Amino acid sequence: xxxxxxxxxxxxxxxxxxxxxxxxxxxxxxxxxxxxxxxxxxxxxxxxxxxxxxxxxxxxxxxxxxxxxxxxxxxxxxxxxxxxxxxxxxxxxxxxxxxxxxxxxxxxxxxxxxxxxxxxxxxxxxxxxxxxxxxxxxxxxxxxxxxxxxxxxxxxxxxxxxxxxxxxxxxxxxxxxxxxxxxxxxxxxxxxxxxxxxxxxxxxxxxxxxxxxxxxxxxxxxxxxxxxxxxxxxxxxxxxxxxxxxxxxxxxxxxxxx
Ligand code: NDP
Numbered sequence: 001x002x003x004x005x006x007x008x009x010x011x012x013x014x015x016x017x018x019x020x021x022x023x024x025x026x027x028x029x030x031x032x033x034x035x036x037x038x039x040x041x042x043x044x045x046x047x048x049x050x051x052x053x054x055x056x057x058x059x060x061x062x063x064x065x066x067x068x069x070x071x072x073x074x075x076x077x078x079x080x081x082x083x084x085x086x087x088x089x090x091x092x093x094x095x096x097x098x099x100x101x102x103x104x105x106x107x108x109x110x111x112x113x114x115x116x117x118x119x120x121x122x123x124x125x126x127x128x129x130x131x132x133x134x135x136x137x138x139x140x141x142x143x144x145x146x147x148x149x150x151x152x153x154x155x156x157x158x159x160x161x162x163x164x165x166x167x168x169x170x171x172x173x174x175x176x177x178x179x180x181x182x183x184x185x186x187x188x189x190x191x192x193x194x195x196x197x198x199x200x201x202x203x204x205x206x207x208x209x210x211x212x213x214x215x216x217x218x219x220x221x222x223x224x225x226x227x228x229x230x231x232x233x234x235x236x237x238x239x240x241x242x243x244x245x246x247x248x249x250x251x252x253x254x255x256x257x258x
Contacts, residue, residue, distance in 0.1 A: 003011050006227040007034035010135075011080030013072060014038055015122060016090030018045040020190035021141060024215030025087055025222045026053055032223060034085070037076040039063075041090070063090045063118030066125075073125040083129035085226045088162075089117035089141040093155040093192075100153075108154040115158035116165065123169055127178065136178035138228045140166050141218070144186050145242050159184070163237050170235030177235040181225040186241030188213040208243030 012029050016022040017038035026036045026049070036056045040046035043060030050058035057079050061072040063206045076083050092114035094107035097182025119140055145152060146159035163182050170180040187193070187203050189212055204211050224230055239245055 001031075002122070003028070003031050003223075005033040006034040006223070006229065007085070009082070010034045010084040011076055011082040011133075012036045012085040012087065012226075013076045013083060014087040014089055014123070015061065016040055016120070017087070018042050018049050018058075021185070021188060021215045021218045022087070022089040023049050024219040026050075026056060028216070028219035028223050029085070029226070030054060030056055032227075037072065037079065037082045039069075039072040041078075051119060063088075063122060064113050066121055069118075069121045070125045073122070073129065076136045077129055082133050083126055084133040084135055084137070086122055086126045086130065086138045087141065087222060087226070088122050088138065088215065090118055091115050091141070091155070093152055096151055096153060102138050103153065111152075111154035112158045112161070115155060116161045119162055120165060121179075121187065123165075127173065127176070131173070131176040134177055135174075135228065136176075137230075138166075138169065138173075138178065138180040139222045139225050140180070140182040141222075142166075142182045142184040142237060143246055144184050144239065145237075146184055146237070147245055154183065166237060167235045174234060179225075179230065181233060181235070182237040183218060183221050183225065184237055184239045184245075185218050186213055186239075186244040188215055188218060206244070206249050207241075211242065213240065213242060 012034045013109045018040035030053045038046045038050050038058045039061035046058035050056040057073050061068045082254050091110045097103050110111045143159040145156040166182040
């Protein structure tokens with residue numbers, strides 16, 4: 001597919017960009033002219049992915065580690081001469097224990113540390129460069145879990161917290177010309193769903209648009225929010241969820257059976 005070249009001469013950093021939504025976003029922004037740094041805790045996969053994307057670079061980076069985050073930001077600026085876009089995409093989602101009283105502290109803290117504090121760490125490190133660019137943008141990858149209960153206490157709370165961080169950063173950074181927005185995806189066909197075709201098929205029937213999402217659906221929205229097409233958009237959360245949260249399917253079915 002031929003895309004517009006909205007990111008010519010842009011430097012982009014994507015956390016968790018080695019696979020899934022992060023990889024698709026890296027491919028989309030690179031196809032639009034960006035130089036992309038894939039910063040992922042899986043350094044080997046990050047390197048393999050970067051090798052397959054023209055102009056892309058990679059670095060091993062755990063967003064839980066402040067020094068690693070600052071090193072990744074410095075590396076992007078060194079390689080590209082500019083950092084214009086940050087995509088906070090890395091995440092952790094721990095399974096809930098069957099009984100709440102058995103839920104340990106460490107998985108709670110881990111999910112918040114990666115999903116929420118990790119995004120804060122990356123924003124803090126990147127903001128001087130994003131502000132200097134004059135067209136800086138942060139795109140946070142949230143989840144429909146931020147808005148409705150789908151399980152995963154800590155992950156969901158972290159993604160809801162991320163939406164709050166999106167708004168406060170947007171307010172804080174607007175005077176410096178940096179826009180901050182969030183995407184809340186519904187079910188996206190990535191590694192978490194590998195080998196679960198029957199489950200995805202069943203889920204497809206719940207989605208008003210009749211299918212689950214593909215990583216490219218989120219990449220397209222991320223490209224919009226990061227681009228000049230969204231020049232007057234900041235502090236917002238965009239659902240990219242096939243209509244999932246717009247419809248109460250159980251209610252609609254019950255009414256239909258009435
Ligand atoms: P994937 O598991 O496909 O890829 C995530 C990547 O992030 C992996 O390479 C992973 O490395 C890396 N990563 C994990 N922890 C860290 C860390 N601490 N620092 C840096 N990188 C890290 O994820 P998805 O593409 O499915 O999800 C991407 C985003 O989309 C997440 O924010 C997720 O919450 C959100 N989302 C996804 C949905 C879905 O259905 N897929 C639905 C709603 C939201 P490793 O493999 O070593 O763990």
